[in-house]
Amino acid sequence: MKEDKPIQHNHQTRRNISKFTNPVIYLLLISVSYMLGYLSSSSTHNTTTTNTTTAIQLTPPSSSTKTTTNTASSTSSIPTDSLDHFRFSARCGKAVSPELIRQTILYKLYNGTSPYNEFPPPHISSLIKQARIKGWGSKGAVFENLIRKVKPTTIIEVGTFLGASAIHMAELTRSLGLKTQILCVDDFRGWAGFRDQRFKDIQMVNGDIMLMYQFMQNVVYSNVTELILPIPFSTQSVLDKFCEWGVLGDLVEVDAGHDFHSAWSDINRAYKLLRPGGVMFGHDYFTSADERGVRRAVNLFARVNGFRVQVDGQHWVIDST
Numbered sequence: 051m052k053e054d055k056p057i058q059h060n061h062q063t064r065r066n067i068s069k070f071t072n073p074v075i076y077l078l079l080i081s082v083s084y085m086l087g088y089l090s091s092s093s094t095h096n097t098t099t100t101n102t103t104t105a106i107q108l109t110p111p112s113s114s115t116k117t118t119t120n121t122a123s124s125t126s127s128i129p130t131d132s133l134d135h136f137r138f139s140a141r142c143g144k145a146v147s148p149e150l151i152r153q154t155i156l157y158k159l160y161n162g163t164s165p166y167n168e169f170p171p172p173h174i175s176s177l178i179k180q181a182r183i184k185g186w187g188s189k190g191a192v193f194e195n196l197i198r199k200v201k202p203t204t205i206i207e208v209g210t211f212l213g214a215s216a217i218h219m220a221e222l223t224r225s226l227g228l229k230t231q232i233l234c235v236d237d238f239r240g241w242a243g244f245r246d247q248r249f250k251d252i253q254m255v256n257g258d259i260m261l262m263y264q265f266m267q268n269v270v271y272s273n274v275t276e277l278i279l280p281i282p283f284s285t286q287s288v289l290d291k292f293c294e295w296g297v298l299g300d301l302v303e304v305d306a307g308h309d310f311h312s313a314w315s316d317i318n319r320a321y322k323l324l325r326p327g328g329v330m331f332g333h334d335y336f337t338s339a340d341e342r343g344v345r346r347a348v349n350l351f352a353r354v355n356g357f358r359v360q361v362d363g364q365h366w367v368i369d370s371t
């Protein structure tokens with residue numbers, strides 16, 4: 051997790067994007083078709099061997115190299131049954147109406163009681179700071195631009211950390227007179243080793259880090275407890291549950307794991323949670339983290355679903371309308 055690079059201007063970044071889009075897509079398709087070739091080859095071999103070690107050691111046969119070249123120019127030549135491996139098949143339940151979102155979450159996750167009640171508990175107060183709010187690009191112009199445009203009643207944030215971007219959005223919606231609930235999905239574990247340097251002040255008790263409590267304290271300090279709820283689970287498990295429960299958003303921000311596979315999974319799961327006309331967006335389209343996979347995942351998602359990726363500062367935006 052690196053510091054932000056200076057924000058670039060929109061038109062400049064647009065021009066950059068067209069420069070790299072084609073080669074990037076080309077490489078992506080090559081790797082996807084490589085994976086498809088690999089998956090189909092290992093499943094064929096699985097019929098003749100029960101030894102998983104052997105299956106893992108298989109290298110793709112030369113025939114799949116041929117497939118790679120063929121499919122590189124078009125997704126349509128990927129056999130449709132192989133695409134099953136890439137399907138996010140959750141079917142969302144009936145949408146919960148916006149006024150009932152907070153109550154629904156309180157009942158589903160908190161046994162009907164606000165997690166902010168009697169917060170912080172006495173044994174925690176000395177372990178957290180009055181406020182410790184730090185994020186990355188968390189006040190970028192994209193937040194205000196999209197909130198003004200979409201006027202969201204529900205925002206789902208996937209990746210919250212100490213709450214910098216969530217609190218910024220809460221303050222924006224309040225100042226615009228909107229009644230918005232912001233659901234903050236994060237396992238509040240940060241990432242392995244995140245306390246090594248800049249965050250070593252986040253306390254730890256018997257191996258348990260105080261990230262969620264510090265986030266909640268930041269929300270209390272900012273007086274936005276009515277607008278923000280923590281959703282302390284892995285993105286994968288909770289996004290699928292939201293879909294099942296009909297907990298949907300008008301605005302969904304994706305800013306959790308920044309490697310390709312995490313971003314790809316989060317983006318696909320998060321997209322299902324958009325109400326009609328909703329907008330999905332995220333950070334690190336143009337920061338050092340983009341090489342780890344966010345940009346590749348966003349571009350592939352847009353390509354597969356026929357969306358155009360818009361750029362706002364360091365953020366990507368996909369407008370489902």
Ligand SMILES: C[S@@+](CC[C@H](N)C(=O)[O-])C[C@H]1O[C@@H](n2cnc3c(N)ncnc32)[C@H](O)[C@@H]1O
Binds near residue numbers: 209237238306
């Ligand atoms: C870059 S930080 C979010 C920053 C925040 N959006 C901001 O701008 O202030 C990424 C967060 O994603 C969370 N995260 C990463 N992978 C996750 C996963 N699979 N499930 C839940 N949370 C995850 C980490 O705990 C971390 O707090």
Ligand SMILES: *[C@@H]1O[C@H](CO)[C@@H](O)[C@H](O)[C@H]1NC(C)=O
Binds near residue numbers: 101103104
């Ligand atoms: C699986 O493969 C490994 C490595 O080739 C071999 O050592 C092992 O005996 C095999 N196990 C079975 C159940 O065939």
Ligand SMILES: *[C@@H]1O[C@H](CO)[C@@H](O)[C@H](O)[C@H]1NC(C)=O
Binds near residue numbers: 161162
């Ligand atoms: C959940 O709420 C009910 C009713 O308010 C209460 O009786 C019960 O003890 C609570 N359970 C837990 C685990 O807090």
Ligand SMILES: *[C@@H]1O[C@H](CO)[C@@H](O)[C@H](O)[C@H]1NC(C)=O
Binds near residue numbers: 273276
């Ligand atoms: C905190 O927010 C509430 C609305 O939830 C508002 O009525 C109150 O005036 C705010 N307090 C401060 C100190 O800003």
